[in-house]
Amino acid sequence: xxxxxxxxxxxxxxxAVHRDTGVALAPRNGPGGHPYLPHDLVHFLVEKEAGIxxxxxxxxxxxxxxxxxxxxxxxxxxxxxxxxxxxVKTSPRTRSDMARSEELAGIAVPVWExxxxxxxxxxxxxxxxxxxxxxxRIVSRFDDYAERWHTLPVGDSLxxxx
Numbered sequence: 001x002x003x004x005x006x007x008x009x010x011x012x013x014x015x016a017v018h019r020d021t022g023v024a025l026a027p028r029n030g031p032g033g034h035p036y037l038p039h040d041l042v043h044f045l046v047e048k049e050a051g052i053x054x055x056x057x058x059x060x061x062x063x064x065x066x067x068x069x070x071x072x073x074x075x076x077x078x079x080x081x082x083x084x085x086x087x088v089k090t091s092p093r094t095r096s097d098m099a100r101s102e103e104l105a106g107i108a109v110p111v112w113e114x115x116x117x118x119x120x121x122x123x124x125x126x127x128x129x130x131x132x133x134x135x136x137r138i139v140s141r142f143d144d145y146a147e148r149w150h151t152l153p154v155g156d157s158l159x160x161x162x
Contacts, residue, residue, distance in 0.1 A: 001061045001162040005030070005041055007152045013038050022063030024071040036118070036146040037109060044160055045141040046104045047097075050134050054094040055101035061162050107131060108138040112146070115139065 001019040006027075008014060011034055016027035030040045040056075047055040060066050070076045110126050113119035121127075149158060 001057070002159055003040075003044060003057070003162065004157050004159045005038055005149070006157040007149070007154050008032075009154055011035055011038075013040075015040050017060055017068060019061055019063075021061065022065065023075045025060075025065065025068040026071040026076070028068055034109070036116075036150045037112065037142055038149065039105075041145060041149065041158070041160070042105050042109060042142070043101055044162070045145065046108060046138055047101050048160075048162070049138045049141050050100070050104055052097045052101050052104075054097040056098070057162050058097065059094065104132070104134065104138060108135050108142065111135055112139045112142045116146075 001017065004016040004018070004027075006014045006016070008029075011032040013030040013032060014027050015030050017025050019025070030038055033039060034042075043056050046052070047057050052058065054062075056066055060068070065079065070079050107126050107129075110119060110122050111131065114122055145158065145160075152158060
């Protein structure tokens with residue numbers, strides 16, 4: 001599965017998913033908010049580095065539509081009638097993987113920001129807990145992409161492979 005992040009003005013971006021399983025998905029806008037680490041790229045890198053099988057991207061690769069709509073209007077109309085995600089059934093495992101992705105992203109971004117002098121200190125919710133060893137690997141992956149994203153011209157894209 002290929003995931004393409006296209007930079008918009010400010011901290012906005014679009015995300016497109018090209019996969020082998022499931023219906024073709026229409027691109028969507030990302031939530032933006034960070035000049036170096038787009039939210040959806042953070043989750044991609046967290047899930048890939050931590051081996052999270054059924055987070056956002058594992059579920060998309062398995063055929064689930066997640067927060068995307070089908071590209072085909074007929075499929076989109078059908079999905080609108082049945083807004084439940086398709087492909088991967090919700091289970092304790094998928095809920096656990098999604099929660100783990102959120103937890104690690106919530107730790108890794110502030111750690112990266114402190115290490116790169118974009119923040120002075122870690123937030124209390126991070127300093128009050130033990131930081132898992134996987135965070136160093138995730139932050140290293142952020143290093144591989146953060147500056148590239150930040151200097152990418154508006155309209156250009158960054159592609160990652162799941």
